[in-house]
Amino acid sequence: MTLLTTWPESGPGTVVRRTADPAEIAAALAPLGVRYEQWPVRAEVPADSDGDTVLAAYREEIDKLNEEEGFATVDVVTLHPDDSPDWPQRASAAREKFLNEHAHDDDDEVRFFVAGAGIFYLHVAAEVHAVYCERSDLLGVPKGTTHWFDMGTNPSFTAIRFFHEEDGWIGNFTGSDIASRFPDFDDIHAAYAQEPDA
């Protein structure tokens, strides 16, 4: 289940909003220009599916979104724990990449979660919005929006990525340490998993 938590940018001591209602989440994010929607779960797409299987299963939704938003390139990114000795290092390297606040000036960051989970933190208009995304969630962060992404210390997700430009997706880091002042993926995931209806 998806979860949106909003705090003032000054810190997580006060919760401005906390909701798991998809309609409320979409309504809260729309004024920020952030697209949030849910696509149907496809039974034929197990978590370990290859990219072609994932893209084929969601062809209809992908084509519709590409038409609406003009995306030119679509791919599948997948990261799940394995038994190899270098998993901790690979997991840590992947997590660190976009864990600090940044923006993409030349393209939107649009992800559809086929499996697993990750949290996008959007820093907009003096607030921080943590969007915990899970299977079936599509999130579109407009270019220029300051944000960071946490996949946790033991990442597990499969996601479809959408791009307007083949090579336009570069992170411009703000140098702020704001990400370190808010609950991370592990904190939010652990708390959320304990809730009775999560």
Ligand SMILES: [Fe+2]
């Ligand atoms: Fe990003």
